[in-house]
Amino acid sequence: MDPEELKRKKLLEMQQQAAANAEVDEQSLRMQQQYEMQKRKILKQILSEPARARLSRVKLVKPELAEQVEIQLIQLAQMGKLQIPVSDGQLKVLLDKIYEMNKPKKKDIKFIRK
Numbered sequence: 381m382d383p384e385e386l387k388r389k390k391l392l393e394m395q396q397q398a399a400a401n402a403e404v405d406e407q408s409l410r411m412q413q414q415y416e417m418q419k420r421k422i423l424k425q426i427l428s429e430p431a432r433a434r435l436s437r438v439k440l441v442k443p444e445l446a447e448q449v450e451i452q453l454i455q456l457a458q459m460g461k462l463q464i465p466v467s468d469g470q471l472k473v474l475l476d477k478i479y480e481m482n483k484p485k486k487k488d489i490k491f492i493r494k
């Protein structure tokens with residue numbers, strides 16, 4: 381086998397592998413988009429308008445916190461433990477609870493003098 385033929389084979393293999401990876405990436409992207417659409421639909425049903433506005437503002441500042449709150453709200457709604465629609469005040473309470481749970485512990489530095 382000459383070197384040119386080996387190069388062509390290797391290039392063909394790499395192109396096929398890249399195409400397969402692109403297909404997997406595209407499929408995972410579609411699944412992620414579908415998940416987000418379902419999440420938005422559920423949240424629209426269980427949140428009042430002011431609560432939705434507050435959650436979107438929180439999402440701009442602290443996306444991780446907003447994601448946790450969204451998941452918590454959906455789980456509580458599925459278990460039937462939420463009064464629907466969730467008011468802005470109820471969302472504030474839930475935000476405070478989740479923030480306090482995830483708040484980093486304040487480390488105290490103590491100096492011992494001898």
